[in-house]
Structure formats: C-alpha cells, structure tokens
Amino acid sequence: MREFFSPAPVERGMKKWIFALLLAGLRLPAAGLLLLQEPSDPSPLLPPGRVPDPPPRIAPMPRPVPPRMPLQPIETTRLAAEVVIRDQVATVAVEQEVHNPNGTVCEGTFLLPVPRGAHLDGFSLRINGKPVEAELLGAEKARRVYEEIVRRSLDPALLEYMGRDLIKVRIYPIDPGSTRQLSLRYTQLLAEEAGLVQWTLPLRAEAPGARPIPSLSVHVQFESTLPLGTLYSPSHAVTLARRDDRHAALSFEASGFQPDADLSVLFSRTRADVGIDLLTHRPEAGEDGYFLLLAAPRLATASESATPKDVVFVLDSSGSMSGPKLEQAKRALRFCVENLNERDRFDILRFSTDVEPLFQQLREATPSSREEAFRFLARVRPTGGTAIHEALTQALASRPANSDRSFVIVFLTDGRPTVGITDENQIAQVVTGRGGAERDSLTRVFCFGIGTDVNTHLLDRITESTRAASAYVLANEDIEVKVSAFFARIKDPALVGLxxxxxxxxRFTRLYPHPLPDLYKGQQILVAGRYSGQGRDPIRITGRLEGQAREFSREVSFPDVSTANDFLPRLWATRRVGHLLDEIRLRGESQELRDEVVALARQYAIVTPYTAYLVTEDEAR
Known part of the structure; x- marks a missing residue:
C-alpha cells in the first residue's frame, strides 16, 4: 500500500525538527530572536542577538539646491601714481582703489611687485575716510594681531615680505559691493646704462583674464642737475612737457586700461667725460655719514678693435628642457655666437647625462667656426639627466694656461644636479675652491636658471664667487630675449678689478655692492656706503682695461654736516639688509645675522621676512 503525503506537511515537519535541534544546542539571550532559514538557502544564519536589517527604504528624491556661485576676484577700480625723479632717484606714491563685486564680505589678498632696488617708505589704508599709517612689527606678531582683529570685525591691513621684489597685502573686511583705498610709497635708485636711465612702473597683471582698470593716471616730474636729453616711453603713448632743459613732466591717463604691459620711461642726461656724481647725507657732525656714488667712466680702448675675450657657452640639454625652453635657449646661443667679436675665441658644451663639446679647445670666431656651431646647436635634442658638476669642470678647464684674456662662462640650466656628483658644496667647490675661479680675477661665470625647479642657491653661490651675476627666467618667459640682452651688454671689454x-x-665702511662688479662699456656703477671724516679732494676709481691699469677721478666734497638727500640712510640700510638676507640664504641663518636684520628693519622701517607692516583702527592699537 502506497501512502501519499502532501508536500506542505512534510516541509513543516522538517522545519520543526531542525528548529528543535537548534533550540537544544543554543543558549539564546533573553531578548534575542533566532531565525531559521531553509536548508537550501546558502545564506548563513545570523548570530545570536542580531536583529535583521529592515527592508531597504526608498529615499525620497532630493530637493533641487541651486549651485553656489564662485566668488569673483577683487577688482582694481582706480590706480594713480605720482612720481618725482630727481637725477637718478625716483620717489613713487601709488594709490589703489579696490572693489568687492561679490554679495558677501571678503578678505582681499594682493601681490604687489616692487621694482628691484626700491625700498618701501610707507603703507596706509583709508579707514572711515581717513588714511591710517602702518606700523612696523615683528612678522609673527603682526600676523597674529591681524588675525585677532579680523575675528573682531575691525579694519586691519597687513603688508608682508614675499621676496626681494614682491610684497603681499591683506585687507579685511571688504564689504559686499564696497571699495577700499590703500597707499604705497617707495624710493627707487635708477641705474644708467649706455647713457640711458630707465624707470618702470609695474602694471602688468600676470593673472589670466585680468580685467581692465576703469581709471589709471600716472604723473612724473623730472628734476635734473644736468641738462636732460632724450625723454620718451617705449611702452605707452605718453604726454611730455619740458619746462626748461633741466625740468620736464610726463603724464599718462587712460580709462578701461588693460594691464598687459608695464609703463617704461627712458631718459638721458648730458654729462662730462668722467661722469662721477656723489650724494651725501650727514645730519649730525661727528656721526658717520651716508653717501651714494654714481660713476659711468667712458671706457675708450687703445685700439679701434674690441679687446678679445674667451667665451664658453654651456647648454643644458637634459630631458626636462624639452619643448620651447630648449628651442629658445638654442636661438639665444645662436645670437651670442653671431655677436662675438672677430678676435674672440669660443666653444659650446652640451650636457645632460654626459658632456659633449663642440670643439676640443677654444676656437676663433671665424665664419666657418660659427657655421659649425649653428649646425651643432641644430642637432641638440633633449634627453637624459643633469650633470652640472662635470659640465662646470670641463668648462673651467677650457681656459688656456697663462692667458691674459677675460674668460666668460655662460651657463644655462633648468634643473638640479641629478647625475654624477650632486652635492651642492662639492659642485660649488669646483668654482670657489683653492685654485678655482674665485682666485682668478679674469674668470666670470654667468648663470641663467630656467623654470621653477632650479637650484638658485647653487647658481647664486657660483656667480657671487666670480663677481658675475645670475638671472632667472620663468617657463613662460622668453629666454632668448633675456640671454641676448645680457650678452649684448658684456660684448665689449670691461674694467675689471675695480x-x-x-x-x-x-674713510669708507660697509660699501654695497662688495666686492665691486666689473664695469662694461656703457654701464654705470652705483655704490652706497658710510663715511667718516670730512674734506674736499679727488675720489678715484681704479681698475684694469685691456690688461692695463686705468684710473678715473673727480674732486668731490664729503661734508661734516649735510641735511640734503635724506633718503640715503634708508637706501643704504636696504642694501645692507639685502646683503644680510643673501648671507642667510646662501650660508644659513645665525642669531647674529637675524638680530642685525631685525634691528635695521625696525630702525629704518624695512619689510623683511622677520618684519611686517600692520594697519589697525585706533581702538585696536
């Protein structure tokens, strides 16, 4: 007899049996639940005490939220500059009005370029309709006070040092749709080169899409002790008016001005052959005075042809130089080779992982050797690492023994040493070590750093030790223009060993620059220093030109008391501080150097990495 069972009772019986076994073998917590799943279900049993997750809920559709509009940059609505240029000293007062186009309170941060060689005289912010002057504090204290005042919603402004040619200004608050006015004053010493003096007002905005300035005005007054010659602007259409042969005025006004170029002005003055000018300041008798010497002696050579020199061009062709950088550098070197004098000798060293010379020794700049150099440059391709040590070693070894010619190395690189000896001190030792170029009065190593990954510390050490100079070019700047302009300046012979x-x-003390640099044809030397004693006698500049001793002199007066030229103490102090900061950067910070920087900065109100200008409302002072 066959028995048939319905599926449902069988399944229920099996479930009860399994359930009973589980109950017998498990101790359940008081509040626990045990869920039994079908044996065919591969999911594991939940542990004791675990409450099953609730079934998933379907979230409601989110409510649409309007996107937050990005903040617009603070705009410059008015820029006005009043300038007085007395001989070669420019006093500049700039007023800038900024506007907040946003619907919320903002803090404005501005990076303001200050021309090289300028020193800051003052900074103020207009609060409640009145200009409030800044005070100089320690950098950390100024920053702390500024941030405390911001939290109290008062009106501070902070001006900080960002580099030798850049300052940062922070202003708070700038209310929605409102404007703030700030003022900046600085004094700048202008150099003369090839008989021309150049003054530049930084206007170019580096930020892409910079908006036009609704109102711009620049007024410049010229006062000269010598007759004024050429006076023009190569950058903008300015208005000129000459009152007499020693006084002139220049103006430039524009609406909707696009800040795409700096305003540049060139002028010349008629001077004597020797061309030595002296400015002094000594407010109290018995105290050391201040002086500024400006000299541009005419370097006429004994022969009609230029004095021959030896030049080695060293070109970095590592992989990081690929693209426009290498092509611009090659064109710049082509210009230099084309402009060598007939009796000059030269060579080109290409370096990356290895060093490849064009010639095995210096060769005269004949038409055939120049053509060979052009073909060599055309073949250069970017590849490999950066063997700076080996490149410098071979370049210095190129100089013939017992040569009385000036020996110039033009060194172009965009990176840091990565191949061979990479230690900075060992590389610098090639130039500065015993028997190196530092002890050679005729060797100069000029360095050009390209881009932002350059070891500026190393290049500056090299150029400083050889009385040369270094220059740096950003990746988006034209390398060809800078290198070509430099070589055009040093093309003619120099008065060396000044x-x-x-x-x-x-008696002179604390002269800057020190040691004095070479003086090339058409250039001017500017020396600031302290003096003691008094009298009227000739001052002399000595050096060597074409291997022959040369001397230039002019009778000048160092007075016991002089209240004129009251800008000289701060100008000298600025150069002294710059020298000390270079020492800190190149050789490391010491307490003695830091203390002197801070003391000079406080005495002469100079912005440094250790000091800053702070503007506060009266109740916050």
Whole structure:
C-alpha cells in the first residue's frame, strides 16, 4: 500500500525538527530572536542577538539646491601714481582703489611687485575716510594681531615680505559691493646704462583674464642737475612737457586700461667725460655719514678693435628642457655666437647625462667656426639627466694656461644636479675652491636658471664667487630675449678689478655692492656706503682695461654736516639688509645675522621676512 503525503506537511515537519535541534544546542539571550532559514538557502544564519536589517527604504528624491556661485576676484577700480625723479632717484606714491563685486564680505589678498632696488617708505589704508599709517612689527606678531582683529570685525591691513621684489597685502573686511583705498610709497635708485636711465612702473597683471582698470593716471616730474636729453616711453603713448632743459613732466591717463604691459620711461642726461656724481647725507657732525656714488667712466680702448675675450657657452640639454625652453635657449646661443667679436675665441658644451663639446679647445670666431656651431646647436635634442658638476669642470678647464684674456662662462640650466656628483658644496667647490675661479680675477661665470625647479642657491653661490651675476627666467618667459640682452651688454671689454679709493682724510665702511662688479662699456656703477671724516679732494676709481691699469677721478666734497638727500640712510640700510638676507640664504641663518636684520628693519622701517607692516583702527592699537 502506497501512502501519499502532501508536500506542505512534510516541509513543516522538517522545519520543526531542525528548529528543535537548534533550540537544544543554543543558549539564546533573553531578548534575542533566532531565525531559521531553509536548508537550501546558502545564506548563513545570523548570530545570536542580531536583529535583521529592515527592508531597504526608498529615499525620497532630493530637493533641487541651486549651485553656489564662485566668488569673483577683487577688482582694481582706480590706480594713480605720482612720481618725482630727481637725477637718478625716483620717489613713487601709488594709490589703489579696490572693489568687492561679490554679495558677501571678503578678505582681499594682493601681490604687489616692487621694482628691484626700491625700498618701501610707507603703507596706509583709508579707514572711515581717513588714511591710517602702518606700523612696523615683528612678522609673527603682526600676523597674529591681524588675525585677532579680523575675528573682531575691525579694519586691519597687513603688508608682508614675499621676496626681494614682491610684497603681499591683506585687507579685511571688504564689504559686499564696497571699495577700499590703500597707499604705497617707495624710493627707487635708477641705474644708467649706455647713457640711458630707465624707470618702470609695474602694471602688468600676470593673472589670466585680468580685467581692465576703469581709471589709471600716472604723473612724473623730472628734476635734473644736468641738462636732460632724450625723454620718451617705449611702452605707452605718453604726454611730455619740458619746462626748461633741466625740468620736464610726463603724464599718462587712460580709462578701461588693460594691464598687459608695464609703463617704461627712458631718459638721458648730458654729462662730462668722467661722469662721477656723489650724494651725501650727514645730519649730525661727528656721526658717520651716508653717501651714494654714481660713476659711468667712458671706457675708450687703445685700439679701434674690441679687446678679445674667451667665451664658453654651456647648454643644458637634459630631458626636462624639452619643448620651447630648449628651442629658445638654442636661438639665444645662436645670437651670442653671431655677436662675438672677430678676435674672440669660443666653444659650446652640451650636457645632460654626459658632456659633449663642440670643439676640443677654444676656437676663433671665424665664419666657418660659427657655421659649425649653428649646425651643432641644430642637432641638440633633449634627453637624459643633469650633470652640472662635470659640465662646470670641463668648462673651467677650457681656459688656456697663462692667458691674459677675460674668460666668460655662460651657463644655462633648468634643473638640479641629478647625475654624477650632486652635492651642492662639492659642485660649488669646483668654482670657489683653492685654485678655482674665485682666485682668478679674469674668470666670470654667468648663470641663467630656467623654470621653477632650479637650484638658485647653487647658481647664486657660483656667480657671487666670480663677481658675475645670475638671472632667472620663468617657463613662460622668453629666454632668448633675456640671454641676448645680457650678452649684448658684456660684448665689449670691461674694467675689471675695480677699487674705490676715498679722498685723503675720508674713510669708507660697509660699501654695497662688495666686492665691486666689473664695469662694461656703457654701464654705470652705483655704490652706497658710510663715511667718516670730512674734506674736499679727488675720489678715484681704479681698475684694469685691456690688461692695463686705468684710473678715473673727480674732486668731490664729503661734508661734516649735510641735511640734503635724506633718503640715503634708508637706501643704504636696504642694501645692507639685502646683503644680510643673501648671507642667510646662501650660508644659513645665525642669531647674529637675524638680530642685525631685525634691528635695521625696525630702525629704518624695512619689510623683511622677520618684519611686517600692520594697519589697525585706533581702538585696536
């Protein structure tokens, strides 16, 4: 007899049996539940005490939220500059009005370029309709006070040092749709080169899409002790008016001005052959005075042809130089080779992982050797690492023994040493070590750094030790223009080994620059320093030109008391501080150097990495 069972009772019986076994073998927590799943279900049993997750809920559709509009940059609505240029000293007062186009309170941060060689005289912010002057504080204290005042919603402004040619200004608050006015004053010493003096007002905005300035005005007054010659602007259409041969005025006004170029002005003055000018300031008798010497002696050579020199061009062709950088550098070197004098000798070293010379020794700049150089440059391709040590070693070894020619190395690189010896001190030792170029009065190593990954510390050490100079070009700048302009300046012979000899009874101390650099044809030397003693006698500049001793002199007066030129103390202090900051950067910070920087900065109100200008409302002072 066959028995048939319905499926449902069988399944229920099996479930009860399994359930009973589980109950017998498990101790359940008081509040626990045990869920039994079908044996065919591969999911594991939940542990004791676990409450099953509720079934998933379907979230409601989110409510649409309007996107937050990005903040617009703070705009410059008015820029006005009032300038007085007395001989070669420019006093500049800039007023800038900024506007907040946003619907919320903003803090404005501005990076303001200050021309090289300028020193800041003052900074103020207009609060409640009145200009409030800044005070100089320690950088950390100024920053702390500024941030405390911001939290109290008062009106501070902070001006900080960002580099030798850049300052940062922070202003708070700038209310929605409102404007704030700030003022900046600085004094700048202008250099003369090839008989021309250049003054530049930084206007170009580096930010892409910079908006036009609704109102721009620049007024410049010229006052000269010598007759004014050429006076023009190569950058903008300015208005000129000459009152007499020693006084002139220049103006430039525009609406909707697009800040795509700096305003540049060139002028010349008629001077004597020797061209030595002296400015002094000594407010109290018995105290050391301040002086500024400006000299541009005419370097006429004995022969009609230029004095021959030896030049080695060293070109970095590592992989990081690929693209426009290498092509611009090659064109710049082509310009330099084309502009060598007939009796000059030269060579080109290409370096990356290895070093490849064009010639095995210096060769005269004949038409055939120049053509060979052009073909060599055309073949250069970017590849490999950066063997700076080996490149410098071979370049210095190129100089013939016992040569009395000036020996110039033009070194172009965009990176840091990555191949061979990479230690900075060992590389610098090639130039500065015993028997190196530092002890050679005729060797100069000029360095050009390209891009933002350059070891500026190393390049500056090299150029400083050889009385040369270094220059740096950003990746988006034209390398060809800078290198070509530099080589055009040093094309003609230099007065080397310069010494400044004071008049009898006068003693000079703390001269800057020190040591004095070479003086190339058409250039001017500017020396700031302290002096003691008094009298009127010739001051002398000595050096060597074409291997022959040369001397230039002019009778000048160092007075016991002089209240004129009251800008000289701060100008000298700015150069002294710059020298100390270079020492800190190149050789490391010491307490003695830091203390002197801070003391000079406080005494002469100079913005440094250790000091800053702070503007506050009266109740916050």
């Amino acid at each position: 010494e400044l000899v004071p008049p009898a009874g006068i």
